[in-house]
Amino acid sequence: MKSHWFHLMPYKYLPEDFPQKYSSVWVDVPSQLYDPVKGHEIYNEYLDELEYADRVGFDGIIVNEHHNNAYGLMPSPNIMLACLARRTNTAALTVIGNSLALYNPPVRVAEEMAMLDVISGGRFVAGFPVGSSMDTNFAYGQTPATLREKYREAHDLVIKAWTSPDPFIFNGKYTQLRYVNIWPRPIQKPHPPVWIPGGGSVETWDFTAQNNYAYAFLSYFGYQPAQETMKGYWEAIDRNGRDRNPYRAGYLQLLAISETDAQAEKEYAEAASYFYHRCLHVPDYFAVAPGYMTLKSIKALKSPFSFENLGKLKWKDFVDQGYIIAGSPKTVRERLSQVVKEMNVGHVMTLLHFGNLSREQTMKNTALYAKEVMPYTKNLWNEWEDHWSPKPLEMKQRAKAAAL
Amino acid sequence: MQQSRVSIRNGKFTTSMQWGGSGAPLLFLHGAGGPMVGAPFLDELARHFTVYAPAHPGFGPGEGIEHLDDIIDFALYYHDFLDELQIDNPHLIGHSLGGMLAAEITALAPYRVNRLVLVGAVGLWLDETPIPDIFIMNPQQLLQAALHDPAGPLGQMMAQQFAAPERQLEMYKNMSSTGKFLWPIPDKGLKKRIHRIQQPTLIVWGASDKLVPPAYGEAFLKAIPGSRLVTLEKSGHMSMLEEQDAFVQAVTNFLL
Numbered sequence: 001m002k003s004h005w006f007h008l009m010p011y012k013y014l015p016e017d018f019p020q021k022y023s024s025v026w027v028d029v030p031s032q033l034y035d036p037v038k039g040h041e042i043y044n045e046y047l048d049e050l051e052y053a054d055r056v057g058f059d060g061i062i063v064n065e066h067h068n069n070a071y072g073l074m075p076s077p078n079i080m081l082a083c084l085a086r087r088t089n090t091a092a093l094t095v096i097g098n099s100l101a102l103y104n105p106p107v108r109v110a111e112e113m114a115m116l117d118v119i120s121g122g123r124f125v126a127g128f129p130v131g132s133s134m135d136t137n138f139a140y141g142q143t144p145a146t147l148r149e150k151y152r153e154a155h156d157l158v159i160k161a162w163t164s165p166d167p168f169i170f171n172g173k174y175t176q177l178r179y180v181n182i183w184p185r186p187i188q189k190p191h192p193p194v195w196i197p198g199g200g201s202v203e204t205w206d207f208t209a210q211n212n213y214a215y216a217f218l219s220y221f222g223y224q225p226a227q228e229t230m231k232g233y234w235e236a237i238d239r240n241g242r243d244r245n246p247y248r249a250g251y252l253q254l255l256a257i258s259e260t261d262a263q264a265e266k267e268y269a270e271a272a273s274y275f276y277h278r279c280l281h282v283p284d285y286f287a288v289a290p291g292y293m294t295l296k297s298i299k300a301l302k303s304p305f306s307f308e309n310l311g312k313l314k315w316k317d318f319v320d321q322g323y324i325i326a327g328s329p330k331t332v333r334e335r336l337s338q339v340v341k342e343m344n345v346g347h348v349m350t351l352l353h354f355g356n357l358s359r360e361q362t363m364k365n366t367a368l369y370a371k372e373v374m375p376y377t378k379n380l381w382n383e384w385e386d387h388w389s390p391k392p393l394e395m396k397q398r399a400k401a402a403a404l
Numbered sequence: 405m406q407q408s409r410v411s412i413r414n415g416k417f418t419t420s421m422q423w424g425g426s427g428a429p430l431l432f433l434h435g436a437g438g439p440m441v442g443a444p445f446l447d448e449l450a451r452h453f454t455v456y457a458p459a460h461p462g463f464g465p466g467e468g469i470e471h472l473d474d475i476i477d478f479a480l481y482y483h484d485f486l487d488e489l490q491i492d493n494p495h496l497i498g499h500s501l502g503g504m505l506a507a508e509i510t511a512l513a514p515y516r517v518n519r520l521v522l523v524g525a526v527g528l529w530l531d532e533t534p535i536p537d538i539f540i541m542n543p544q545q546l547l548q549a550a551l552h553d554p555a556g557p558l559g560q561m562m563a564q565q566f567a568a569p570e571r572q573l574e575m576y577k578n579m580s581s582t583g584k585f586l587w588p589i590p591d592k593g594l595k596k597r598i599h600r601i602q603q604p605t606l607i608v609w610g611a612s613d614k615l616v617p618p619a620y621g622e623a624f625l626k627a628i629p630g631s632r633l634v635t636l637e638k639s640g641h642m643s644m645l646e647e648q649d650a651f652v653q654a655v656t657n658f659l660l
Contacts (some may be wrong), residue, residue: 146473285541290580
């Protein structure tokens, strides 16, 4: 099993009465709440944490894309990976977003990702989410009903731009280019591994399976909804005639590790509350713009998706309902191994920083995971080959950044 | 009046249409909320005109929205519709999104249309009077913005309709289709084409319209030479329902 260190990069200084005083953390969150001087501090702190994850042996580090958002300060995740490419050595560098429909022309994504792959010596993993409704429809003005079609077209263009040996003409509905001919080209052949982050739609499972990509389930609600989703995903894998290689699947999990279970609550409860109550303060009217989901998917929903219930939950609920796996190293590794086996998941995207967790606590969480959890989980799935992690250049071929 | 199933472009589009009456042909184009099947104002109009009130593709029973990408595709669909149903030189009444559509249909081929009536139409944009984001409004907020008297009997009836799960699904479909023409701002180039409208045009606006404020009635008046504006004092965005008699009277006076 591979362990990845995932950062959301939340703004840490939202006021305590934020949920009462403001309607949303996203889309129209007042920018007066953002202090760029504090922002300077936390960008560098967060990059330190990601670099630390590389040093202590995480298989990958992951950044993602959000817009108009106070819990995700990475409108351009590619800039973050560019910072990290030269100051990390072994970790896979995964960008879980670029939301393809947002880039005009989409070859920009093919170019930047090729740059990252080349700079990092072939450590790059390309995530292509459709993107949330908040990011794509509300913040970036994309028409909800055609977002997915535009995404698919952009996907085809990017893959062809990476793999076609010759310049070609692209005559799409959303993009027309007379000369597609990107420079540079990715190191990894035929192209970097592709992960499709998703929230559980049937169409995305089939798309992932058909293209032989990996599926990354992004939810902040832990393994309980993930179990349901993964079941559906593996069924899609079966019906598309693929094998059940666990490395086809990743899921995100909040983790809070300390010496004892009781100590974990003491050290992480406040940050968990900051995350679920302030960071995920999203009103339902921004959750799904009309047309963002097909009518078929809307009809299939058991209950409408809502962030609004989170306000009532406390630490005990987060732990009991599996939103967070928390406790002593023993508790965490047992629980984690168990759910990973149940769901047949090869990539765990650990969220070891969440909310306003301090640098020290984040480092402790990370160190404990590396030392006390990873050794027990890393040999899981040894019988399977991971085709969805990067294949970098040999160490002896790699350029070294000069010392400062 | 009767209901018929209609197929356009060899079944690429299928929809339902309420139609009937006698007199000159009149095409009613509904707004984002969907077709107004059975609304009494249509029967009133049918006493003087042969009324055609279809559901648009992607609204209510209308299918085929995937073949329409923008407002020009949408307007050309209605040119095909008129051709295939052999409706010659109709009057057009367009409400809200349907008003934008009626203006575009007319601007594309002014000789196809008899007289034009725009009711609370969208399609223009005034920076100083932005139209609110209809896509994030819940039914209650929509009714508050759309009606002169949201607490009155009409408001109560509409609130009750909105509460039904089937109606909510239908609204999701209608708003999803509406987004193809109005997302994220309902300004898609009509201002470049509106000068082509030559027909006598009546503009009808509710004085309390908070969805598409009355300033837009003035903007259409200014943009269409020789047009007339009638303001209905006790109406919001739904004057054909809120002040049915005054609405029908204003329209028939203008068209007859």
